[in-house]
Amino acid sequence: MNENFTNTELLIQYLDGELDNLQVDMLKKSMQDDPTLAEEMESLRRTKDAVKSYGLRHRVSTIHAEMMQERKGKAAKSPGILAKMIPYSMRIAASVIFLVGLSILYQYYSATPEKLFDENFQAFNVHQTRGNATTALQEKYTSGDMANTIKQYESQLDNTPEDNFLAGNAYLGAHQPSKAIDAFLRIQQQNKTGNTHYFEEDTEYYLALSYLLNHQPGRALPIFEKINADKNHAYYKKISNWFLKRAERFK
Amino acid sequence: MEIRRTFTDAALLQILRSDASPDDAIRFLYHTQFNITVAYIKQNNGNDEDAQDIFQELILVFIELVKKNKFRGESSVSTFLYALTRNIWLNELKKRGRSKLRDEKFDRQQSDTDVDVSQYIMHREMKNALMQLVHNLGETCKKILLAFYFDELPMKEILVATAYENEQVVRNKKYKCLKQLEQIIAARPELAKNLKSVLSYE
Numbered sequence: 001m002n003e004n005f006t007n008t009e010l011l012i013q014y015l016d017g018e019l020d021n022l023q024v025d026m027l028k029k030s031m032q033d034d035p036t037l038a039e040e041m042e043s044l045r046r047t048k049d050a051v052k053s054y055g056l057r058h059r060v061s062t063i064h065a066e067m068m069q070e071r072k073g074k075a076a077k078s079p080g081i082l083a084k085m086i087p088y089s090m091r092i093a094a095s096v097i098f099l100v101g102l103s104i105l106y107q108y109y110s111a112t113p114e115k116l117f118d119e120n121f122q123a124f125n126v127h128q129t130r131g132n133a134t135t136a137l138q139e140k141y142t143s144g145d146m147a148n149t150i151k152q153y154e155s156q157l158d159n160t161p162e163d164n165f166l167a168g169n170a171y172l173g174a175h176q177p178s179k180a181i182d183a184f185l186r187i188q189q190q191n192k193t194g195n196t197h198y199f200e201e202d203t204e205y206y207l208a209l210s211y212l213l214n215h216q217p218g219r220a221l222p223i224f225e226k227i228n229a230d231k232n233h234a235y236y237k238k239i240s241n242w243f244l245k246r247a248e249r250f251k
Numbered sequence: 252m253e254i255r256r257t258f259t260d261a262a263l264l265q266i267l268r269s270d271a272s273p274d275d276a277i278r279f280l281y282h283t284q285f286n287i288t289v290a291y292i293k294q295n296n297g298n299d300e301d302a303q304d305i306f307q308e309l310i311l312v313f314i315e316l317v318k319k320n321k322f323r324g325e326s327s328v329s330t331f332l333y334a335l336t337r338n339i340w341l342n343e344l345k346k347r348g349r350s351k352l353r354d355e356k357f358d359r360q361q362s363d364t365d366v367d368v369s370q371y372i373m374h375r376e377m378k379n380a381l382m383q384l385v386h387n388l389g390e391t392c393k394k395i396l397l398a399f400y401f402d403e404l405p406m407k408e409i410l411v412a413t414a415y416e417n418e419q420v421v422r423n424k425k426y427k428c429l430k431q432l433e434q435i436i437a438a439r440p441e442l443a444k445n446l447k448s449v450l451s452y453e
Contacts, residue, residue, distance in 0.1 A: 012426055016399075046446045047433040048400055053315070053378075053450060054385040054393075055401025060277060060310050064303070067281040126387065134380040134439075160438065162387065197431045202389055232415055232424070234391040 011041050015048055111246040117213040120238065123169045124202060137163050146170040153183075161187045161198035168206055177214035184210060205235040217250040260328045267317045270403065280310055284329065288336050295340060305343065309336055312371055319451055342372045374449045377442055381449055384435050384442075392428035399425055 007030075013019050014027055031038040126142045137156070140149040153159065153167035168183035184207040191198055204223055211220035224247060228239040256275045258266070266276050285306055292302040313332060316322045322331060371378075385393070391413070398409045406418045415421045437443050 008430060009426055012429060043433055043437065043443070043446075044429065046450060047429060047436060049450045050381055050385055050436065050446075051396045051400045051429075051432070054382050055397045056273075056314060057311055057382055058397070059274065059401075060307055060314075063274060063277045063281070064307050067278065067285070068303070126383070134383055138383075196434055197427065198435065199387075199389070201391070232391070232413075232420070234389050 007037060008040065008044075011037070011044055014041070015044055108246060108249075111249060113212050113215055113217070113250055116243070116246060117209055120243070121172060121209055121213075123173050124165070124206070126166070135163070137166060141166045141170060146173045150174065150176075159186070161190050161196070164190070165199045165203060165206075168203075168210070172206065172210060172213070175213065177210045180210040181207065181214060201234040204233075205238065212247065212250075215250075217247065221247060221251065260324060263328060264317055264322075264324055267314050268320075273314060277310060277314075280313075280332075281306075284309075284332050287329075287333065291333070291336055292340060296344065297340065301340075301343070305336065305339055308339055312339070316371075338372070342375070374445065377445055377449045380439070381436070381442060381446070384439070385432065388428065388432055388435070391424070392431065395421060395425050396428050396432070 010019070010023070010027055014024065019027065031041060123146075126138065137149060137152045140152055149167060149170040153163060153170070156163065159167070164183045164187045168180045168187070171177070171180035171183060184203050187199060187203045188207075190196070191200060205227060208220045208223035208227070211217070211223070221244075224239050224244060227233045227235050228241065228244055230236060256279060258276060258279050263276055263279065267273055288306045288309065289299065289302040292298075292305055297305070309332060313322070313335060325331075326334075388396075395409060395413060398404045398412060399406075404412075406421055410418050410421050413421060413424075415424065436446065442449070
C-alpha cells in the first residue's frame with residue numbers, strides 16, 4: 001500500500017473531482033508508470049463506494065423506522081393536550097428548578113469513581129443486523145455475550161485492533177478495568193507500530209474510563225482533559241466540564 | 252394534509268439512477284410494495300419481523316441493482332420486486348435449514364420472471380461484514396464521509412454540522428477518515444480481494 005501522504009491526498013482530490021485538467025493528466029501518467037499508485041486509487045474508489053453503500057443502508061433503515069411508525073398510526077401529540085399542559089408547566093416550573101439544584105449538589109458530593117463510570121460507560125455499540133458479525137469474537141460481542149467474548153479473546157493468539165477494542169469493552173462491562181487497560185494499551189501499541197489509527201479516539205475515551213474505574217485518576221484525568229479541550233474529538237460531548245469537576249474530586 | 256408522491260416505473264428508475272435523493276422513491280416503494288412482501292413472507296413460514304428485515308434488504312438490493320444498470324425495466328418494478336423477494340427469502344430459508352419446506356412451496360410458486368441475484372446472494376455475508384467495518388469507523392468519521400460522499404453536501408454545510416474550525420480542517424479529517432477506512436478494509440484480505448464484486452454485484 002502506498003503510504004505517501006501527498007500521493008494519497010492527490011488521489012482523493014482526483015476522486016472528489018478537485019483537480020484541474022493538467023493535474024489529472026499528470027496523475028494519470030503517474031498511475032500508468034506506478035501500478036502501486038493505480039492500485040491505491042482503485043482501493044480508495046471502492047472505499048468511497050462502500051461509504052455510499054453504507055449511507056444508502058442507513059437511509060433505508062431510517063425511512064423504514066418512519067414507515068413502521070406511520071403504520072402503527074402513532075400520531076403526534078395533539079395540540080389540545082399540549083394546550084392543557086401549559087398552565088401546569090407554569091405551576092411546576094419553580095419546583096423543578098429547586099429539585100434540579102438539589103440534584104446537582106447531591107451529584108457533586110456523592111460522586112465516586114464507580115458511580116461516574118456507571119453513568120458514562122456504555123459499551124461500544126456494534127450495529128446489529130442479522131448475520132453480519134464478521135468474526136467469532138465479534139459475533140459474541142454483538143449478541144451481548146460479554147463472558148464468551150472474553151473467553152474467545154483469551155483463547156486467541158493473535159488479536160486484531162478490533163478484537164482488542166471489543167474485548168476491552170467486554171472487560172469494562174464485566175468491571176475488570178485492569179484487563180481492559182491492557183487491551184486498550186495494546187491497540188495504541190498496534191497503531192503506533194503500524195502507523196495506523198484504528199479506533200484511535202474511541203480507545204482514548206474507553207481507556208480513560210478504565211483508569212477511572214481502576215482508581216487511577218492521575219492517569220484518567222489527563223486523557224479526559226485532553227478530550228474536553230478538543231472540540232473535534234469524537235467523544236468531546238461526553239466529557240463535559242461538569243464531568244471533569246466531579247472527576248477532579250478523586251485526585 | 253399529507254401529500255404522497257407517486258411514481259411511474261420509468262420515473263422511479265430514473266430517480267434511483269440519478270444523484271437525487273431517493274427518499275420519496277423509497278417511501279413510495281413502502282406504500283406500494285411492503286404489504287405484498289409481508290403477505291408473501293407470512294405465507295411462507297415467516298413472521299412480521301422477517302418481513303421487515305427482508306423488505307429493507309429488498310429495497311437496498313433493488314436500488315443498487317438499478318444504479319448498476321442490472322435492471323432496466325424489462326418487467327414491471329412490482330413483478331421484479333416480487334421475484335427478488337422470493338430469491339432473498341429462499342436464501343434466508345436455506346440459511347435457516349428449511350430448504351425442504353422451501354422447495355415444496357417454491358416449486359408451486361415459480362413465476363415467469365427470472366431474477367438472477369446469485370452474485371448478490373454469494374456476497375451477502377461479505378457485504379454485511381463490509382458495512383460493519385464502515386459502521387465501526389467512529390461517529391465523527393462516519394458523519395463527515397456520509398455527508399460528503401452520500402449526501403454530497405458542500406464543505407460549507409459539513410463545517411456547520413461538525414463544528415470544526417474551518418473547511419481545511421474538515422477536508423484534512425475527511426482525508427484521514429477515508430484513508431483509515433481503506434486501511435481497515437485492506438486488513439481483511441478476503442474482503443479486500445472481493446471488494447469489487449461485493450460492491451458491484453459482478
